[in-house]
Amino acid sequence: MYILQESLFSFEELLKMQSKERLPIFFGVLDLRPYAKELRSRSPRGADGHCREGILRALLAAPIEHIHTFTALHHRLETDLRFRYQCGLSLDREAPSVSTLSRVFAELTKKNLAQQLFEDLVKRCQEDGVIDGSHVAIDSAAIHAYEKKQPKRKSEQTGNANWGAKFDSFGNKITWFGYKLHLAVDTKSELPLALEITPAHVNDGEKAPGLIRKIASKANTRFFMLDAGYDQLKVYEAARNVRAQAIIPLNPRGEKEPPAGFTSNGTPCCSMGFAMTYWGADGDDLKFRCPHATGKVECPLGMAACSSSNYGMVVKIDIKDDLRRFSSPHRDTKRWKELYNERTSVERCNSRLKSYLTANDLHVWGIQKVTTHQYLNAIVLLISALAAACKQKQIAA
Structure with missing residues (x-):
């Protein structure tokens, strides 16, 4: 069973919740103070007094609330007092302006803070066993x-x-x-x-x-x-x-003919031209046996034509001879297909x-601001998974 199947289901359930129920769960696993500290303006000019942690929360809430623009985010903060409160912004003053939201986003981009938060959350997910x-x-x-x-x-x-x-x-x-x-x-x-x-x-x-x-x-x-x-x-x-x-x-496009004595997937052929049977790997060596000996084909010459052993002819291939064509597990095996799926x-x-x-x-x-935008979306997935995992632990306890 995949580690986080229940949590992924919870993420989709999280989206179905009303905002007033969803955001406390979402923000409950976050400590944004170290990142908000880096966003504080050090110049008296342009210092508007808005809580940078609150603005950062609002920027993170925007993707999960499906808010696309700074204008729409400002409008939501201005008209939805519960949303503003849950983001940690003051209710006794006006909501952050569009220019303030844009300026904080630009600072987030300039200092690569979205990437830093993302990488810190990945590490935390690994430590908590959420990510393998x-x-x-x-x-x-x-x-x-x-x-x-x-x-x-x-x-x-x-x-x-x-x-x-x-x-x-x-x-x-x-x-x-x-x-x-x-x-x-x-x-x-x-x-x-x-x-x-x-x-x-x-x-x-x-x-x-x-x-x-x-x-x-x-x-x-x-x-x-x-x-x-x-x-x-x-x-x-x-x-x-x-x-x-x-x-x-x-990739079949531009594919050259396979080396002589091999099928297109890297399986060696016996002297009669039959594809040999994959028989496991030993380190970097892939082992193949006579297909007649393994019952895969009925060779008219039997095993004796290729080997005097009753085990049949054995061929070993070193993966390093052609990293592209040879693979461990071998191509077309059930294990290879399971991995690719x-x-x-x-x-x-x-x-x-x-x-x-x-x-x-x-x-x-x-490209820099687009990168920040994508990191914020990816961060939402990580936070949602951590919130779901924490909720499961609380239920289990």
């Missing part, structure tokens, strides 16, 4: 920009939003102007472990090695699951360098960020 981290899925998602669309050549010079294209699960080509959210997710809890924002045209395989290294620095990951778009040698090498295995289907966890995480929160509803521009 041994199996990780990586994928990218399209994020539509708030900026005005520009020609591709001009947009590439800005380093911000650009034109991107990818194929959906039905093989249809989709194009968009904006960014890519590159996301690494713990497959058991379906919670984000790391993310990165790039212009939309950046190839998925370019960012995967960096995400793999980042995850390896904070978790003892054994397997990384990625789709065929990541079928590049450098991705397999990145996983190998952190003592993990990349589980990626071979875990990749859907990153799709579900992406869906929650977009459908339930505001990851694809940008009203800020520039």
Whole structure:
């Protein structure tokens, strides 16, 4: 059973609650004082006296309340006194203005505080057993920009939003102007472990090695699951360098003929041309046996033509000979397929960020602010999981 299935259900239940019930549970597991301290204005000019912790709470509440803009957030704080109180803002003065909310968001971006809070929450989730981290899925998602669309050549010079294209699960080509959210997710809890924002045209395989290294620095990951778009040698090498295995289907596009004596999935063939039977791994060596000896085929020459042993011919393959083609567990085995099926966890995480929160509803521009926006959405998932886990512990006690 996945570690956090109950908690993920609680997250979706949390969204169904009324705001007055949801926000106390949500904020109950947070201590934002260290981060709010970094947001305090040190200049008398522009010091408006608003509680920075309260504004930070409001910015975090916005995604879960499906509030897309600073204007809408100001209006909610101004008209909903309960919401303002639950965010920790004073009721005896006006709500923070749109410019104040925008200014605090900009400061949050400038000091990378959203990323710091995200990484601290990931660490806490690991310490509390909410996140496991041994199996990780990586994928990218399209994020539509708030900026005005520009020609591709001009947009590439800005380093911000650009034109991107990818194929959906039905093989249809989709194009968009904006960014890519590159996301690494713990497959058991379906919670984000790391993310990165790039212009939309950046190839998925370019960012995967960096995400793999980042995850390896904070978790003892054994397997990384990625789709065929990541079928590049450098991705397999990145996983190998952190003592993990990349589980990626071979991409048929541009695929060369397999080496002589092998099937397309890396299975050696016997002298009669039959695919041999995978018989487990010993370290980096994959072991294969005569298919006639294992009852997989009825060879007209039997075992004697290849080996004098009644065990049949045995072939061992070193994974390091071709990290892309050879895998442990071996491709097409039941275990390999089970691992690859875990990749859907990153799709579900992406869906929650977009459908339930505001990851694809940008009203800020520039890659740095877009990154902060995505971190705030990812933080909401982590906080919700911690709140659900705390609630379960209280019930159990």
